Amino acid sequence: MLAALGRCGGRNPRWEGGILFAMRLRWVVTLVLVLVVGCDSSARYEVNATVLEEARKIGTVIWEEKYEDDTAEGEVIHLLVVDAKGDSEKLSFEKAVAFLQSHGWTIAVDDRPRDVSMDSGKWTGAHLTVSTFSSSEMKNYADVLEATRKAGVEFQGLVGISAFQGP
Structure with a gap:
């Protein structure tokens, strides 16, 4: 089912068959935006640079990409793969969640062991999702696999971080 969600509308072929945590995030973001924003599709939210800086402090950023949805929803999502050194x-997952909690982030949706969605206590509307990044899934992530090899890091230390801004 999630694979089908990632392919809906052919929005960005790069993601088809790509990063699983991005597809999960897309589903979560869409659900959150529908519930929080309702039908106001005119709003376009950019992630605050200080939110991204805080997410990068979890560990060494191995890979990062900004995804801008070209639909009326106008979602802007930053995806990061971070070596949390667990x-x-x-x-690694628990270390990332604990780090964010120590910096004022609160858990909004706890879907452990796979995902935890968090809201900022400092920046209104700032949201992060921490996802496990399994070595068994690496074959689906050519970009990340190459970045991981170049950085010389161990897969078990990696977590996926998704950042997005809402109302």
Whole structure:
């Protein structure tokens, strides 16, 4: 089902069969925006630069990309793969969540062990989603796999971070 959501409308062929956490995020973002914004599709929200700086402090950024939706919804999403330097996927994930909580982020949706959506206590409307990044999924992420090899990092330390801005 999630694969079908990632292919809806042919919005960006680069994502087709691509990053699983991005597809999950897209579903979560769409749901959140529908619930929070309602039908106001004229709003376009850009992620605050300081929110991205804080997300980057989780660890070493291995890969990053900005995705701008060209539909009326106008979503702007920043996707990051960060080496949180944990000894396992679970520890890396928990380390990233704990770091953000220590910086004023609160858990909005807890879907462990895969995802945790968080809201900022400092920046109104700022949202981050922390996702596990499994080494078994790496074959689907050519860009990330190449960046990981270049950086010489271990897969178990990686987490996916999705940043988006809402009302």
